[in-house]
Amino acid sequence: MSDVFASLVATLDAAWICLEEAVDDPGSPARTPTLATVGRNGAPEARKVVLRATDRVDAMLTVHTDLRSAKASELVAEPRATLLFWDHTRALQIRVRAVAEVRSGADASKDWAALPPKARENYGVAPRPGHEINHADDYALQPEPKNFAVLDFRMDEIETLHLGERHRRARFLRHDGFTGLWLAP
Amino acid sequence: MSDVFASLVATLDAAWICLEEAVDDPGSPARTPTLATVGRNGAPEARKVVLRATDRVDAMLTVHTDLRSAKASELVAEPRATLLFWDHTRALQIRVRAVAEVRSGADASKDWAALPPKARENYGVAPRPGHEINHADDYALQPEPKNFAVLDFRMDEIETLHLGERHRRARFLRHDGFTGLWLAP
Numbered sequence: 001m002s003d004v005f006a007s008l009v010a011t012l013d014a015a016w017i018c019l020e021e022a023v024d025d026p027g028s029p030a031r032t033p034t035l036a037t038v039g040r041n042g043a044p045e046a047r048k049v050v051l052r053a054t055d056r057v058d059a060m061l062t063v064h065t066d067l068r069s070a071k072a073s074e075l076v077a078e079p080r081a082t083l084l085f086w087d088h089t090r091a092l093q094i095r096v097r098a099v100a101e102v103r104s105g106a107d108a109s110k111d112w113a114a115l116p117p118k119a120r121e122n123y124g125v126a127p128r129p130g131h132e133i134n135h136a137d138d139y140a141l142q143p144e145p146k147n148f149a150v151l152d153f154r155m156d157e158i159e160t161l162h163l164g165e166r167h168r169r170a171r172f173l174r175h176d177g178f179t180g181l182w183l184a185p
Numbered sequence: 186m187s188d189v190f191a192s193l194v195a196t197l198d199a200a201w202i203c204l205e206e207a208v209d210d211p212g213s214p215a216r217t218p219t220l221a222t223v224g225r226n227g228a229p230e231a232r233k234v235v236l237r238a239t240d241r242v243d244a245m246l247t248v249h250t251d252l253r254s255a256k257a258s259e260l261v262a263e264p265r266a267t268l269l270f271w272d273h274t275r276a277l278q279i280r281v282r283a284v285a286e287v288r289s290g291a292d293a294s295k296d297w298a299a300l301p302p303k304a305r306e307n308y309g310v311a312p313r314p315g316h317e318i319n320h321a322d323d324y325a326l327q328p329e330p331k332n333f334a335v336l337d338f339r340m341d342e343i344e345t346l347h348l349g350e351r352h353r354r355a356r357f358l359r360h361d362g363f364t365g366l367w368l369a370p
Contacts, residue, residue, distance in 0.1 A: 006321045034269050036221035036231035043265035044229050046221035048278055080228035084219050093233055129354075131369045136191045136353045139369040168321045169314075184316045184324040 005162040008180035011170050015094050015160050018087050019054045019061070029087045030094070035063065036082040037074040045074060049083075049151075059155040059174060061096065064111070064119075067104045067149040068128035075100040075151060083153060093161040098153035108150045115148075123148040161185060190277075190347040193365035196355050200279050200345050203272050204239045204246070214272045215279070220248065221267040222259040230259060234268075234336075244340040244359060246281065249296070249304075252289045252334040253313035260285040260336060268338060278346040283338035293335045300333075308333040346370060 004010040022030035032048045039045040049071075053062035061083060065072050075081060079101070085094040103111075112120075120143035133139060158172040167185035172178040189195040207215035217233045224230040234256075238247035246268060250257050260266060264286070270279040288296075297305075305328035318324060343357040352370035357363040 032271070034219040034221070034231055034271075036219070036229040036267075038223055038227070038229050042223070042263075043282065044221040044223050044231075044267050046219055046231060046267045046269040047280060048269070048271050078227075082221075082229050082231045084231040084233070086217070086219075086233050095232060097228065125369050127369050129369055133367045133369050136355075136367050137351055138367070166322055170321075182318045182321050182323065184310050184312050184314055184318050 005160075005164060005168040008170055008172075008182070011160050011162070011168070012158070012172055012178060012180060014090065014092065015158060016054075016056050018085065018090060018092060018094065019051065020056070022051050022085075023054055029089060030085045033096075034084045035071060036084065037071055038078045038080070039070070039074055040077060045070065047071065059158075059178070061098065061153040061155060063151040063153070064115075064122070065149050065151055066123050066125065066129050066147050067102075068147055069149075070130055072102055072149050072151070075102050081153060091163040093163075095157075095159040095161075096153065096155050097157040097159070098155050101152045101154070103150040103152060104148060105146065108148055109145070111150050112145045112148050117143070120148075159183075190345075190349060190353040193355055193357075193367070196345050196347070196353070197343070197357055197363060197365060199275065199277065200343060201239075201241050203270065203275060203277060203279065204236070205241070207236050207270075208239055214274065215270045218281075219269045220256060221269065222256055223263045223265070224255070224259055225262060230255065232256065244343075244363070246283065246338040246340060248336040248338070249300075249307070250334050250336055251308050251310065251314050251332050252287075253332055254334075255315055257287055257334050257336070260287050266338060276348040278348075280342075280344040280346075281338065281340050282342040282344070283340050286337045286339070288335040288337065289333060290331065293333055294330070296335050297330045297333050302328070305330075305333075344368075 022028040083096040121141045124143040169183040169185040172180045207213040268281040306326045309328040354368040354370040357365045
């Protein structure tokens with residue numbers, strides 16, 4: 001078997017295949033990356049999100065959220081973010097350093113229209129996500145397009161770490177066309 | 186089957202069982218949480234780490250790292266961190282907001298002594314982790330106790346999200362003895 005992770009070109013290809021597969025495969029480990037942001041108090045925040053779309057040509061990733069969620073307001077205040085993927089089947093970690101744009105309302109209406117009805121329920125929690133409630137089930141689901149937000153992540157840096165007999169770590173930067181360089185793991 | 190995630194006490198117990206199991210079970214999904222920090226440039230950073238120890242009495246979690254890694258220096262500069270666990274077998278996300286203490290040298294010598302030889306190789310990459318190298322394998326493994334660091338996380342907040350027929354979200358705070366309260370999911 002050829003050693004994919006000894007080649008920068010093959011490593012970047014493997015990372016993109018992993019990301020692209022994840023959008024269509026609900027069982028893919030890369031479908032649910034961790035999104036790290038800086039919280040409004042300056043402390044780091046993290047939560048799982050679902051990868052909804054990839055665009056290799058423009059190096060963009062897309063996630064959906066509730067506009068009233070903490071992550072949406074955090075990204076408006078500080079758009080820099082990290083998306084962390086771990087694919088145990090490939091023993092591959094992918095760290096994406098990105099800048100987020102938060103789209104909603106008319107700017108997200110096409111995305112809303114494409115959502116299946118069941119998915120729309122995720123954007124209709126009342127009261128808003130994270131609001132204190134008295135009992136576990138004191139909330140309702142009222143799908144509401146004005147709560148829906150699209151997070152578009154411009155990928156500025158892709159850092160891979162493959163855990164093999166030898167660990168291999170590489171960094172790919174947008175500003176040099178994702179040519180790639182090696183790092184000590 | 187009783188609904189564990191409709192009770193605050195049972196939810197917190199389930200979270201602790203998940204964390205405690207992870208230390209001894211290499212196959213546990215909670216064994217490799219994502220550690221989010223604030224990078225030296227103010228942007229959020231994230232990477233997988235391995236959970237090494239738990240202490241429910243004092244509400245502490247322990248991770249090992251290389252003292253020369255970016256995460257160690259980031260936590261010295263900004264000790265606030267989030268550890269994110271996702272246990273797909275329980276459909277349970279655990280977000281831990283914590284403050285880290287970085288121990289090394291004499292303060293970590295007992296921990297070093299307890300490491301198996303193979304594990305020590307993780308703390309001997311030369312050049313240091315993240316340093317640019319010319320080829321994928323231009324690094325050596327020279328176990329070195331002075332590179333070893335223990336990250337002790339004081340858990341100030343444990344936030345759980347269970348994805349079930351009804352999603353349940355709860356927050357447990359150190360300052361009120363982890364009594365717990367419900368949040369809209």
